[in-house]
Amino acid sequence: MTRPQHFGWFLARGFGPQGWGYASLDWDYDWTRPEIYQEAARTLEQAGFDLVIIEDAPSLGSPETIDLRVRHAFGGPKHDPLLLAPYLFQATRHLGIVPTVNPAGLLPYTAARQFSTLQHLSGHRLGLNVVTDTGSARHFSDAPTLDHDGAYDRAEEWLDGIRSLWRSWEDGALVADTGTDVYADGSRLHAIRHRGEHFAFDGPLNALPFTDGEPAIVSPGGSGRGLGFAGANSDVQLALAPLDEASVRAYRAKIHQAAVDAGRRPADIKILFAIQPVITSSADEAERIVAASAHPDDAALQQIARKQSSDLETDLTSLDLDCPLDPAVFGAHVSQGSIRRLLGDRGPEAPLRAHLTALARAGRISDRTGFVGTAEEFADLIEELGEWGNDGVLLWGDFHPVTLHRTLDELVPVLRRRGILRREYAAGGLQENLRAF
Numbered sequence: 001m002t003r004p005q006h007f008g009w010f011l012a013r014g015f016g017p018q019g020w021g022y023a024s025l026d027w028d029y030d031w032t033r034p035e036i037y038q039e040a041a042r043t044l045e046q047a048g049f050d051l052v053i054i055e056d057a058p059s060l061g062s063p064e065t066i067d068l069r070v071r072h073a074f075g076g077p078k079h080d081p082l083l084l085a086p087y088l089f090q091a092t093r094h095l096g097i098v099p100t101v102n103p104a105g106l107l108p109y110t111a112a113r114q115f116s117t118l119q120h121l122s123g124h125r126l127g128l129n130v131v132t133d134t135g136s137a138r139h140f141s142d143a144p145t146l147d148h149d150g151a152y153d154r155a156e157e158w159l160d161g162i163r164s165l166w167r168s169w170e171d172g173a174l175v176a177d178t179g180t181d182v183y184a185d186g187s188r189l190h191a192i193r194h195r196g197e198h199f200a201f202d203g204p205l206n207a208l209p210f211t212d213g214e215p216a217i218v219s220p221g222g223s224g225r226g227l228g229f230a231g232a233n234s235d236v237q238l239a240l241a242p243l244d245e246a247s248v249r250a251y252r253a254k255i256h257q258a259a260v261d262a263g264r265r266p267a268d269i270k271i272l273f274a275i276q277p278v279i280t281s282s283a284d285e286a287e288r289i290v291a292a293s294a295h296p297d298d299a300a301l302q303q304i305a306r307k308q309s310s311d312l313e314t315d316l317t318s319l320d321l322d323c324p325l326d327p328a329v330f331g332a333h334v335s336q337g338s339i340r341r342l343l344g345d346r347g348p349e350a351p352l353r354a355h356l357t358a359l360a361r362a363g364r365i366s367d368r369t370g371f372v373g374t375a376e377e378f379a380d381l382i383e384e385l386g387e388w389g390n391d392g393v394l395l396w397g398d399f400h401p402v403t404l405h406r407t408l409d410e411l412v413p414v415l416r417r418r419g420i421l422r423r424e425y426a427a428g429g430l431q432e433n434l435r436a437f
Contacts (some may be wrong), residue, residue, distance in 0.1 A: 006392030051096030098127030124429025168204035231258020283391035
């Protein structure tokens with residue numbers, strides 16, 4: 001029997017210029033206004049998606065590379081997704097909204113109170129994508145920048161502190177009895193006093209306790225420390241891994257072991273693999289797209305170089321396409337994972353053209369070499385992932401309505417006919433929908 005899967009959308013551009021660089025920009029949506037995001041959120045809810053995760057990067061990067069990030073709007077500008085969330089909650093009734101938050105940028109008491117407010121306003125549909133971006137630290141204080149693992153330690157202290165504040169109202173503290181004129185029992189509020197390595201604050205929290213669960217915690221980290229953080233804290237793990245059976249099962253086993261090591265059950269965390277499919281109307285169209293991608297021209301390679309330059313904060317566009325790419329061009333601040341994704345298994349003697357051509361090359365869903373194919377072929381892949389025990393997938397893209405409809409119009413009916421995609425939501429908010437199957 002086909003297993004239903006959880007579906008989410010990763011808003012990869014964040015609260016930024018939706019449609020920039022594409023012909024769909026001429027639909028004349030204003031990315032700074034809420035309407036385009038509300039329209040997209042309603043579409044995802046109609047499609048039966050569980051949640052949308054809104055990427056964010058508080059920083060424009062190092063002063064030397066700001067122009068690389070803003071020239072083509074790959075790395076900015078971006079507005080604060082936490083402030084977009086209320087508009088999306090107002091436009092929907094069931095969809096979970098998950099803005100990205102940085103523990104360096106919000107003090108625990110302020111964060112706990114703001115998140116609690118949004119959880120109540122939304123009917124318990126808030127999630128938090130906790131990202132330990134060390135590159136943004138200089139915007140929040142002049143404290144020394146933490147290393148990779150140190151940033152996770154701070155995030156863990158931050159989240160533990162927020163949860164202690166959320167739980168500072170014990171069961172029965174909220175009375176709300178009009179007969180006795182007692183709204184709350186102050187003897188059941190805990191006087192939290194936190195003095196940690198990174199934060200100091202007191203409670204209890206001046207906000208109501210939750211009735212349908214705390215905000216869902218999402219995490220994207222793939223390092224050993226990141227997987228440990230997810231196992232101990234997260235309700236959803238944003239997963240990046242090759243989608244073959246061995247890789248999927250191995251990744252899930254690592255997350256589940258991390259959960260067990262933290263005293264949790266494997267079922268407490270949903271693992272959603274991120275995929276950016278290109279849905280075509282026919283197999284012939286898919287073949288044409290794949291064939292065309294095998295021999296990109298220099299203009300196509302330069303477009304890829306511009307995006308990679310933003311992600312890697314290194315100007316690849318100024319380098320000779322036909323010379324070897326020396327890894328020494330990347331500064332110490334650049335993610336090693338991002339560098340590995342660019343270089344792949346090609347040696348240091350490979351020219352930049354080879355690396356960019358590999359990124360340009362598309363593959364077919366039908367033979368599992370890529371993600372170009374028909375809705376039926378994509379549904380086959382999702383069913384296969386389900387047979388390996390998978391919990392669901394995150395589709396990937398901007399929030400322009402053209403992008404969503406190009407991806408979903410043919411796909412949603414196929415997924416629903418096969419019993420993979422939900423038709424109804426559970427009562428009780430995002431946490432209940434994640435636990436529904």
